[in-house]
Amino acid sequence: xxxxxxxxxxxxxAAKGWVADKxxxxxxxxxxxxxxxxxxxDPAAWKEMAEMxxxxxxxxxxxxxSEFGYRSLGLVLEETGRTLxxxxxxxxxxxxxxxxxxxxxxxQKETWLGRIAAGEITAALAVDEGPHHHPGSVALKAExxxxxxxxxxxxxxxxxxxxxxLVVVAARVSGAPGDTAGIRLFLVTGGAxxxxxxxxxxxxxxxxxxxxxxxxxxxxxxETTGAGWDVxxxxxxxATALLAAEMMGTATQAFEVILDYLKTRTQxxxxxxxxxxxxxxxxxxxxELELTRSCVDAALDALDAGSKDAPALVSLAKAKxxxxxHLASIEMVQMHGGIGMTDAHDAGLYMKRARxxxxxxxxxxxxxxxxxxxxxx
Amino acid sequence: MADFGAELDVxxxxxxxxxxxxxxxxxxxxxxxxxxxxxxxxxKWANPDSKTWLDRMAEKGWTAPMWPKDYGGGGLTAAQARxxxxxxxxxxxxxxxxxxxxxxxxxxxxxxxxxxxxxxHLPKIVRGEIRWCQGYSEPGAGSDLAGLQTRCEDKxxxxxxxxxxxxxxxxxxxxxxxxxxxxxxxxxxxxxxFVLFDMTTPGVDARPIKLISGESxxxxxxxxxxxxxxxxxxxxxxxxxxxxxxxxQFERQNISAGGFGGAxxxxxxxxxxxxxxxxxxxxxxxxxxxxxxxxxxDAKAFSLTVRRVEAEAKSGKGLGPAASxxxxxxxxxxxxxxxxxxxxxxxxxLGWDGEGFDRANIRETRAWLRSKGNSIExxxxxxxxxxxxxxxxxxxxxx
Numbered sequence: 190x191x192x193x194x195x196x197x198x199x200x201x202x203a204a205k206g207w208v209a210d211k212x213x214x215x216x217x218x219x220x221x222x223x224x225x226x227x228x229x230x231d232p233a234a235w236k237e238m239a240e241m242x243x244x245x246x247x248x249x250x251x252x253x254x255s256e257f258g259y260r261s262l263g264l265v266l267e268e269t270g271r272t273l274x275x276x277x278x279x280x281x282x283x284x285x286x287x288x289x290x291x292x293x294x295x296x297q298k299e300t301w302l303g304r305i306a307a308g309e310i311t312a313a314l315a316v317d318e319g320p321h322h323h324p325g326s327v328a329l330k331a332e333x334x335x336x337x338x339x340x341x342x343x344x345x346x347x348x349x350x351x352x353x354x355l356v357v358v359a360a361r362v363s364g365a366p367g368d369t370a371g372i373r374l375f376l377v378t379g380g381a382x383x384x385x386x387x388x389x390x391x392x393x394x395x396x397x398x399x400x401x402x403x404x405x406x407x408x409x410x411x412e413t414t415g416a417g418w419d420v421x422x423x424x425x426x427x428a429t430a431l432l433a434a435e436m437m438g439t440a441t442q443a444f445e446v447i448l449d450y451l452k453t454r455t456q457x458x459x460x461x462x463x464x465x466x467x468x469x470x471x472x473x474x475x476x477e478l479e480l481t482r483s484c485v486d487a488a489l490d491a492l493d494a495g496s497k498d499a500p501a502l503v504s505l506a507k508a509k510x511x512x513x514x515h516l517a518s519i520e521m522v523q524m525h526g527g528i529g530m531t532d533a534h535d536a537g538l539y540m541k542r543a544r545x546x547x548x549x550x551x552x553x554x555x556x557x558x559x560x561x562x563x564x565x566x
Numbered sequence: 567m568a569d570f571g572a573e574l575d576v577x578x579x580x581x582x583x584x585x586x587x588x589x590x591x592x593x594x595x596x597x598x599x600x601x602x603x604x605x606x607x608x609x610k611w612a613n614p615d616s617k618t619w620l621d622r623m624a625e626k627g628w629t630a631p632m633w634p635k636d637y638g639g640g641g642l643t644a645a646q647a648r649x650x651x652x653x654x655x656x657x658x659x660x661x662x663x664x665x666x667x668x669x670x671x672x673x674x675x676x677x678x679x680x681x682x683x684x685x686x687h688l689p690k691i692v693r694g695e696i697r698w699c700q701g702y703s704e705p706g707a708g709s710d711l712a713g714l715q716t717r718c719e720d721k722x723x724x725x726x727x728x729x730x731x732x733x734x735x736x737x738x739x740x741x742x743x744x745x746x747x748x749x750x751x752x753x754x755x756x757x758x759x760f761v762l763f764d765m766t767t768p769g770v771d772a773r774p775i776k777l778i779s780g781e782s783x784x785x786x787x788x789x790x791x792x793x794x795x796x797x798x799x800x801x802x803x804x805x806x807x808x809x810x811x812x813x814x815q816f817e818r819q820n821i822s823a824g825g826f827g828g829a830x831x832x833x834x835x836x837x838x839x840x841x842x843x844x845x846x847x848x849x850x851x852x853x854x855x856x857x858x859x860x861x862x863x864d865a866k867a868f869s870l871t872v873r874r875v876e877a878e879a880k881s882g883k884g885l886g887p888a889a890s891x892x893x894x895x896x897x898x899x900x901x902x903x904x905x906x907x908x909x910x911x912x913x914x915x916l917g918w919d920g921e922g923f924d925r926a927n928i929r930e931t932r933a934w935l936r937s938k939g940n941s942i943e944x945x946x947x948x949x950x951x952x953x954x955x956x957x958x959x960x961x962x963x964x965x
Contacts, residue, residue, distance in 0.1 A: 468955035483870035
């Protein structure tokens with residue numbers, strides 16, 4: 190269960206090698222320093238990711254994917270998380286692909302999943318409208334037209350949306366914000382009429398954008414109309430767990446950089462790693478990482494198994510990933526002392542990415558509340 | 567492996583049938599502290615069903631499912647042992663035996679003892695006939711355990727032991743002790759040996775220590791000219807430290823796996839709902855609810871980690887790095903739980919005894935006090951963090 194099979198081990202090792210070689214932290218710096226935050230990725234690197242099959246890990250073989258599952262995609266994202274590798278992999282192959290997989294009609298899957306698996310397009314999932322993740326509060330309005338639907342409203346801080354060829358949009362066909370029964374998912378193609386994307390220059394230098402829809406033509410995801418909220422919830426579980434996997438990688442790398450520094454930096458004629466105050470902090474951070482890893486693994490395994498425990502385990506995984514990455518990012522600066530405050534050091538990049546990832550798909554308090562509700566208290 | 571598929575299914579069916587036929591009804595109810603089945607020569611069984619259950623399970627060797635059959639164990643594979651665990655959990659069967667012999671001593675005897683010693687002690691441990699206690703800490707040797715001073719002198723045909731142990735769990739009720747003694751005063755770690763002896767031997771005196779919880783699970787244990795047959799030393803003379811450390815691993819592993827659970831306690835969210843009240847089904851105090859939830863999530867993270875460590879161990883990768891953090895994490899978690907429990911109970915949790923307080927609440931309050939020892943016993947949290955820092959993370963000593 191928790192143990193990787195041979196395919197998974199190969200996938201992870203290949204990802205580890207490629208990331209170290211092609212997408213080290215210096216690649217993010219380069220992107221940042223050349224205005225790359227508008228597109229958010231290096232097209233050549235993205236092409237190689239697709240060629241290695243990463244965009245089709247959860248896509249069924251019938252649509253050209255490998256169907257290795259969520260745990261497997263988590264392994265890849267963990268590796269890209271280690272070096273803060275910027276790409277639309279999560280938005281496309283985890284978030285949007287999950288929505289299509291779970292809610293799409295055969296025709297929609299045929300049209301879009303194959304192109305995602307082949308790396309021909311990028312896609313995004315647009316849910317939140319305010320500063321906090323709160324999917325039930327969707328207000329963006331969907332109205333029926335002669336040929337489909339028309340969307341009007343806004344979305345806030347959507348990862349990899351500005352350049353996306355396809356945006357999966359949560360919108361409301363009835364009811365008021367908070368009423369989940371009125372929520373449906375829609376497909377909007379990049380460059381559709383009335384769609385305006387405003388790229389945001391955020392602290393993590395990834396591509397986030399605000400979206401405005403003005404009578405934008407859209408297609409309902411799937412043929413059934415009643416299951417919008419269920420499909421959205423299940424999609425969010427997958428996107429959230431996979432983001433937690435990426436965060437696990439980011440936190441693990443931050444810890445390893447800290448540990449390396451403790452073993453090389455000298456003060457008072459001693460390696461600073463010999464000081465018990467720092468040893469204990471390192472040991473506690475290590476403890477948190479191990480506990481968090483168990484949660485992330487369990488959440489992804491539960492999704493692959495179709496377990497009814499998956500929603501609670503996903504909230505557990507994201508809350509723990511939030512807390513642990515938060516701690517790791519703070520310790521990364523503090524344990525490096527002054528050098529950790531400089532732009533030349535990577536600590537700042539890790540901390541900035543950490544806060545963005547912590548907020549995306551729900552803060553710790555959001556997921557704690559959800560966990561308690563699912564537990565009946 | 568033969569464990570998979572049909573054969574394991576057969577084992578599961580047989581096990582299920584046997585448990586159904588042999589587990590007494592009262593052994594399928596939550597265990598109370600009074601009915602904890604410690605066994606041993608002097609044990610008074612509060613519930614006769616506990617003894618029946620123990621005897622039936624011991625007959626199959628299922629009190630120590632994975633020990634070899636030659637020594638009374640169940641001879642099960644890891645997969646079969648897991649099935650047994652699952653099937654016991656399915657009918658909510660109580661553990662048949664609580665035993666330091668099974669948790670700590672047995673595993674090191676299997677590894678370090680000679681054939682005669684194994685034959686002499688392991689079957690009795692399996693059957694719960696002998697209750698063991700652990701002679702480790704001393705007044706001057708707590709965290710620095712290897713500084714122990716209890717002397718063991720070679721008197722030709724026997725050893726002579728003089729000294730004092732402390733925090734000896736249930737020494738006043740135990741039949742035998744596994745004990746660390748100093749056999750060479752010129753060396754530290756290399757001067758320690760591991761001996762076994764009968765607690766009824768003349769010169770052994772165990773005195774219970776009253777704790778802040780009002781209970782006395784621990785003793786100070788004095789040895790005055792205690793004669794021990796030389797055949798009762800396990801391993802080599804002055805070779806006891808390796809055994810001692812190995813046993814500590816089992817002790818910490820066992821503490822961790824149980825998460826200091828002990829007898830069935832109350833569920834914290836239910837306590838909070840009952841004492842604080844509910845608001846639309848939620849614990850009415852939002853701040854307390856958030857902190858309880860955070861704790862519950864940490865507890866879940868911990869149990870998932872225990873499961874992951876077990877899975878990794880069974881896959882033959884040995885104990886992964888997660889294993890070493892478990893004792894520290896378990897202690898922190900359990901103490902946090904009890905603090906939250908006390909807070910949730912409010913004044914209902916501030917009773918010591920007598921009228922006006924619910925028995926279950928008093929038990930929780932006593933458990934809260936007892937839990938303060940969790941970060942001290944079996945290696946303090948600080949020592950465990952040292953172990954993680956040095957052995958797992960490779961951080962170095964001061965030069």
